[in-house]
Amino acid sequence: MTLQIYNSLSRAKETFVPLHPGRVTMYVCGPTVYDDAHLGHGKTYVNFDIVVRYLRYLGYDVLYVQNITDVGHLLDSGQDRMLKGAQREHVHPMQLAEEYTYRYFRDMDRLNVGRPSISPRASGHIPEMIAWVQQLLASGHAYEVNGSVYFDVRSFEGYGKLSGRRTDEAMSGTRVQVLDEKRDAADFALWKRADPEHIMRWPSPWGEGFPGWHIECTVMATKYLGQPFDIHGGGLDNKFPHHECEIAQAEAATGHPFARYWLHNGMLMISGEEMHKSAGNFVTLAQALDEWEPLVIRTFILQGHYRNPLDLTHEALLAAQKGWGRLMDVVRLVRHRLPTAPAGDVSSDLAARLEEARRAFEASMDDDLNSAGALAAMFDLTRDVNTLLNASAPLSQTDLQAIDALYGRLLGDVLGIMPATLEVEAHVGLSDGLIRLLVDTRSSLRQARQWAAADAIRDGLQALGVQLKDGPDGTTWTVQ
Numbered sequence: 001m002t003l004q005i006y007n008s009l010s011r012a013k014e015t016f017v018p019l020h021p022g023r024v025t026m027y028v029c030g031p032t033v034y035d036d037a038h039l040g041h042g043k044t045y046v047n048f049d050i051v052v053r054y055l056r057y058l059g060y061d062v063l064y065v066q067n068i069t070d071v072g073h074l075l076d077s078g079q080d081r082m083l084k085g086a087q088r089e090h091v092h093p094m095q096l097a098e099e100y101t102y103r104y105f106r107d108m109d110r111l112n113v114g115r116p117s118i119s120p121r122a123s124g125h126i127p128e129m130i131a132w133v134q135q136l137l138a139s140g141h142a143y144e145v146n147g148s149v150y151f152d153v154r155s156f157e158g159y160g161k162l163s164g165r166r167t168d169e170a171m172s173g174t175r176v177q178v179l180d181e182k183r184d185a186a187d188f189a190l191w192k193r194a195d196p197e198h199i200m201r202w203p204s205p206w207g208e209g210f211p212g213w214h215i216e217c218t219v220m221a222t223k224y225l226g227q228p229f230d231i232h233g234g235g236l237d238n239k240f241p242h243h244e245c246e247i248a249q250a251e252a253a254t255g256h257p258f259a260r261y262w263l264h265n266g267m268l269m270i271s272g273e274e275m276h277k278s279a280g281n282f283v284t285l286a287q288a289l290d291e292w293e294p295l296v297i298r299t300f301i302l303q304g305h306y307r308n309p310l311d312l313t314h315e316a317l318l319a320a321q322k323g324w325g326r327l328m329d330v331v332r333l334v335r336h337r338l339p340t341a342p343a344g345d346v347s348s349d350l351a352a353r354l355e356e357a358r359r360a361f362e363a364s365m366d367d368d369l370n371s372a373g374a375l376a377a378m379f380d381l382t383r384d385v386n387t388l389l390n391a392s393a394p395l396s397q398t399d400l401q402a403i404d405a406l407y408g409r410l411l412g413d414v415l416g417i418m419p420a421t422l423e424v425e426a427h428v429g430l431s432d433g434l435i436r437l438l439v440d441t442r443s444s445l446r447q448a449r450q451w452a453a454a455d456a457i458r459d460g461l462q463a464l465g466v467q468l469k470d471g472p473d474g475t476t477w478t479v480q
């Protein structure tokens with residue numbers, strides 16, 4: 001099977017075929033660095049990290065661009081988020097941008113989100129944005145009013161093709177003064193005149209001002225990836241107006257299509273509610289990462305489909321912790337057994353089982369990057385591997401190496417939920433050895449027909465979560 005992805009633009013699953021064989025160009029809207037990243041950012045960037053990792057697993061050379069917004073992203077009140085943050089902390093906006101860019105990457109590193117190939121900053125691309133706005137003015141797709149430049153939505157027929165919308169209902173809250181300047185309520189700012197107190201300002205052909213938010217993504221995506229490029233990703237909340245505006249600016253100016261596949265990820269909910277500072281359920285990513293093992297949070301995110309909303313509850317995180325622990329335990333046990341395992345080839349049964357797991361994993365990932373299905377395939381495999389590890393016939397070194405390699409590739413490289421170094425703690429080997437000792441003791445007791453003592457061992461182990469199973473080849477066990 002080949003990779004199928006849901007394209008928001010066509011509203012259908014499509015076979016993914018990159019523009020250039022073997023290469024994928026991908027852009028994802030990055031953070032506005034005026035405050036700490038929250039759990040919702042964690043979901044978004046883990047979701048797109050999986051896209052990149054899986055494409056690389058499939059052998060593609062992926063050029064991944066994710067911008068840093070450090071100017072022009074306004075609040076509904078019309079205030080620039082960067083200036084709001086700078087006032088809050090009494091620092092220069094660029095100092096604020098530096099601090100929160102650092103914190104963003106620190107948090108993403110902890111979540112094992114790979115760094116983008118290029119992280120361009122909006123404030124470093126003002127001349128390119130001005131040139132793009134000039135091109136839109138020259139081609140009749142924009143107009144200037146009092147030092148601000150607006151995109152003329154009616155001049156571009158394709159406006160609305162991504163979202164099916166043309167106007168923003170939330171615009172009723174927009175400042176009247178701005179509405180007065182626009183020819184149509186749906187028109188949006190490409191360049192804004194700076195009021196005297198506005199700190200972030202650059203000279204332009206229209207006087208001192210600053211760029212609108214949407215133009216930065218169009219300009220930086222096409223600068224580094226060309227036009228068209230393969231994949232544009234972002235949160236569902238950015239589909240309209242942000243992504244619609246990106247398309248309009250790009251395609252109106254050049255006449256070429258912008259992005260070929262649009263991917264949107266669903267939002268994170270907290271116990272069934274949207275996360276808002278005002279709702280009192282706002283959790284920064286750093287707080288969550290201090291409270292929980294980061295790779296458990298990552299596993300929790302991957303247990304949902306990226307396009308769906310994900311509801312975070314304490315119980316769901318506990319379940320993810322248990323599942324993640326089970327996966328890591330089997331890898332630890334395999335690595336613990338490796339040095340003392342007998343030599344030998346991979347058994348054909350094991351090779352077939354590993355191949356089946358790999359196929360099931362890939363089939364899920366090929367189906368619109370269904371990480372939940374991929375994880376389920378690994379849980380299935382883990383159950384069988386545990387049975388094999390606890391069977392009386394020991395696995396050979398080659399067997400164990402084959403298991404370890406598959407886990408490393410799928411859980412490590414693709415899903416990113418395996419730590420770079422997984423310490424084989426002494427207690428893993430100890431508990432494994434103790435269970436084996438008790439199982440052997442029980443077998444001796446049974447041979448001596450001391451049923452009560454043998455059953456006491458079985459029941460005692462069961463109370464500790466160790467389930468024994470007697471079979472023709474001896475006793476095996478599973479650990480809950």
Ligand SMILES: [Zn+2]
Nearest residue numbers: 029030217242
């Ligand atoms: Zn964007």
